[in-house]
Amino acid sequence: MVEKEVTIKNETGLHARPATLFVKKASSFSADIEITKDDKTVNAKSIMGVMSLGAGKGSKVKLKAEGDDEQEAIEALVDLIDQGLSEQEGG
Amino acid sequence: MRGVAASPGIAIGKSVLKMEEALKADEREISPDEVDGELERLREGLEKAVEELKELQEETEKKLGKEEAEIFGAHQMLVQDPEMVKTIEEGIKKDKKNAEKALEEAVEQYASLMAGLEDEYMQAREADIRDVGSRILRILKGKSDEQAALPPDSVIIARDLTPSDTARLDKERVVAFLTADGSRTSHSAIMARSLGIPAVVGLGRDFLKDVDDGAKVIVDGNEGEVFLNPSEDKLKDYRGRLEEFEQEKKRLAQFKDVKAVTRDGEEIEVAGNIGNIFDVEPLLEQGGEGIGLFRTEFLYMDREDLPGEEEQFEAYKEVAQAMGDYPVIIRTLDIGGDKDLPYLELPQEMNPFLGYRAIRLCLDQPEIFKPQLRAILRASHYGNIKLMYPMIATLEEVKEANRLLTEIEKELEEEGIPFDGEMEKGIMIEVPGAVMIADALAGEVDFFSIGTNDLIQYTMAVDRGNERIAHLHSPYHPGVLKLIKETIEAGHRNDIWVGMCGEAAGDELLLPFLLGAGLDEFSMSAGSVLRIKELLGFWTKEEAKEITEKTLELGTAEEVEKFLKTHKKTEK
Numbered sequence: 281m282v283e284k285e286v287t288i289k290n291e292t293g294l295h296a297r298p299a300t301l302f303v304k305k306a307s308s309f310s311a312d313i314e315i316t317k318d319d320k321t322v323n324a325k326s327i328m329g330v331m332s333l334g335a336g337k338g339s340k341v342k343l344k345a346e347g348d349d350e351q352e353a354i355e356a357l358v359d360l361i362d363q364g365l366s367e368q369e370g371g
Numbered sequence: 372m373r374g375v376a377a378s379p380g381i382a383i384g385k386s387v388l389k390m391e392e393a394l395k396a397d398e399r400e401i402s403p404d405e406v407d408g409e410l411e412r413l414r415e416g417l418e419k420a421v422e423e424l425k426e427l428q429e430e431t432e433k434k435l436g437k438e439e440a441e442i443f444g445a446h447q448m449l450v451q452d453p454e455m456v457k458t459i460e461e462g463i464k465k466d467k468k469n470a471e472k473a474l475e476e477a478v479e480q481y482a483s484l485m486a487g488l489e490d491e492y493m494q495a496r497e498a499d500i501r502d503v504g505s506r507i508l509r510i511l512k513g514k515s516d517e518q519a520a521l522p523p524d525s526v527i528i529a530r531d532l533t534p535s536d537t538a539r540l541d542k543e544r545v546v547a548f549l550t551a552d553g554s555r556t557s558h559s560a561i562m563a564r565s566l567g568i569p570a571v572v573g574l575g576r577d578f579l580k581d582v583d584d585g586a587k588v589i590v591d592g593n594e595g596e597v598f599l600n601p602s603e604d605k606l607k608d609y610r611g612r613l614e615e616f617e618q619e620k621k622r623l624a625q626f627k628d629v630k631a632v633t634r635d636g637e638e639i640e641v642a643g644n645i646g647n648i649f650d651v652e653p654l655l656e657q658g659g660e661g662i663g664l665f666r667t668e669f670l671y672m673d674r675e676d677l678p679g680e681e682e683q684f685e686a687y688k689e690v691a692q693a694m695g696d697y698p699v700i701i702r703t704l705d706i707g708g709d710k711d712l713p714y715l716e717l718p719q720e721m722n723p724f725l726g727y728r729a730i731r732l733c734l735d736q737p738e739i740f741k742p743q744l745r746a747i748l749r750a751s752h753y754g755n756i757k758l759m760y761p762m763i764a765t766l767e768e769v770k771e772a773n774r775l776l777t778e779i780e781k782e783l784e785e786e787g788i789p790f791d792g793e794m795e796k797g798i799m800i801e802v803p804g805a806v807m808i809a810d811a812l813a814g815e816v817d818f819f820s821i822g823t824n825d826l827i828q829y830t831m832a833v834d835r836g837n838e839r840i841a842h843l844h845s846p847y848h849p850g851v852l853k854l855i856k857e858t859i860e861a862g863h864r865n866d867i868w869v870g871m872c873g874e875a876a877g878d879e880l881l882l883p884f885l886l887g888a889g890l891d892e893f894s895m896s897a898g899s900v901l902r903i904k905e906l907l908g909f910w911t912k913e914e915a916k917e918i919t920e921k922t923l924e925l926g927t928a929e930e931v932e933k934f935l936k937t938h939k940k941t942e943k
Contacts, residue, residue: 292675325453328481366679
């Protein structure tokens with residue numbers, strides 16, 4: 281199991297498009313991933329769960345992954361949040 | 372009854388009520404033996420829903436473009452949402468509810484959760500969750516997605532139309548739609564305009580109670596009026612109007628696939644102004660031969676942050692590809708003035724139209740401007756794109772904008788990203804000072820496009836939004852006409868072409884004046900294209916030149932208007 285705490289930096293927070301991006305990324309891993317804010321924990325692959333956290337700019341969230349690709353999953357998600365949850369890839 | 376005129380046109384038809392409530396889940400307590408069967412049924416239902424949505428996404432992408440299709444991608448995520456699926460499964464396993472009821476309760480729970488959040492975007496997701504919920508429920512009840520055969524001349528009436536509804540509307544049978552909720556910018560209104568179906572929205576919830584299924588309805592999408600069970604006289608009146616409308620449409624249809632030519636055989640480009648990809652199909656249907664103005668503001672509005680380079684690139688590329696070989700002039704961000712972007716937190720100004728706007732803002736904040744320039748350049752590889760800077764007042768502005776552009780071209784070259792190195796660059800002529808230095812400006816660009824709305828406002832010192840002085844905002848004022856003439860001449864002196872993308876380009880009275888002045892391209896709203904193509908065919912270049920010269924001898928807007936009215940042509 282891997283755990284890591286991060287702070288949301290982008291203006292919008294984990295809402296709207298950024299939340300969708302986050303969930304899409306989380307869903308691309310096989311590990312079970314949870315995201316916790318304050319005392320609420322939800323499945324990181326659930327768009328409704330993630331949006332209902334109400335994690336705005338400056339919120340601290342804890343990510344927890346368990347499964348084969350847990351390490352990659354945490355790294356990728358932390359990266360995504362650190363980069364401000366913007367759409368950078370594609371083309 | 373009056374609502375918001377959301378999409379123009381007139382229709383007479385029969386009401387078809389589309390009530391979401393029609394689909395209700397039956398409640399049934401299940402025995403422990405049945406649990407596995409219900410879970411399996413749910414799984415199959417969810418799979419089927421994802422399949423349907425994938426198909427719908429592909430179909431919509433073909434019809435309306437990638438961006439509009441994305442909503443169905445989001446719906447797929449909702450159908451497969453692990454939290455919601457878990458809630459439904461628990462309803463079956465623990466509460467021994469049948470799949471339909473368990474689904475309905477879960478949907479209700481998540482929809483109200485979203486509705487209760489403060490964020491406006493999240494509140495809007497409530498409708499998506501309900502839309503997805505009805506889809507799964509319908510599948511569980513064993514009904515197909517094929518629309519129950521609609522009678523011809525259907526006027527669809529609903530509280531609001533969801534993206535799923537509008538994507539599947541049978542255009543052959545639906546003549547109009549009416550909704551209780553919504554505004555001019557709501558999804559159903561935008562879709563109605565892009566489908567070319569008259570619509571009135573925002574009629575209020577009481578309207579739904581008043582109307583019966585199968586009632587006769589007149590819809591006047593121009594005025595936003597709806598008549599239920601109209602009298603014979605009313606029907607006669609509107610049948611007449613509809614007839615006129617249809618005949619005009621038929622007559623003008625002959626100009627759709629032919630180039631606009633003057634009577635003496637000179638080809639003139641007649642293009643359209645658009646705000647987004649939805650405007651492209653209607654424009655092509657109306658015979659537009661290009662896009663003279665693509666207002667990019669739409670991409671920046673109604674959201675919480677700036678659109679990224681990638682998103683813009685996709686949007687521009689999509690339009691360029693949809694237009695094929697036809698030119699697409701993309702105007703860089705024209706924000707400020709009366710158009711604000713709240714997330715930029717621009718300071719309030721005493722005179723916003725004379726203030727920090729358009730190219731001024733973009734040059735001052737290259738971090739906003741550069742991603743747009745990059746996106747446009749990258750998209751130029753996929754079609755016939757031209758770039759246009761708004762609100763140019765000085766030579767330095769054009770030079771600075773072009774310098775940035777060259778910088779980005781170098782970047783792209785180094786990164787090995789393809790773009791059109793020959794892409795034409797132009798400026799909007801909206802400021803009288805720019806007309807005065809047009810010769811110098813022409814040296815830096817490949818074309819001018821005259822933006823008459825602002826040119827009039829700045830020439831006449833008239834706020835175009837102020838009703839008390841609205842009469843002064845006239846394209847017929849000789850001062851304005853002289854500036855237009857001078858702009859075209861300066862362009863031609865320097866071997867560049869000159870177009871017009873303001874409302875005046877679609878003004879029937881002004882047409883001979885503009886033609887005679889030598890305008891090379893007319894760009895207007897889609898609705899005027901066919902009529903202007905027809906009118907251009909009535910004139911020879913020589914006849915038009917005479918009109919231009921005589922018009923310029925007149926001293927007042929009133930005289931000009933009168934002169935143009937007495938000299939307009941109604942046939943070849």
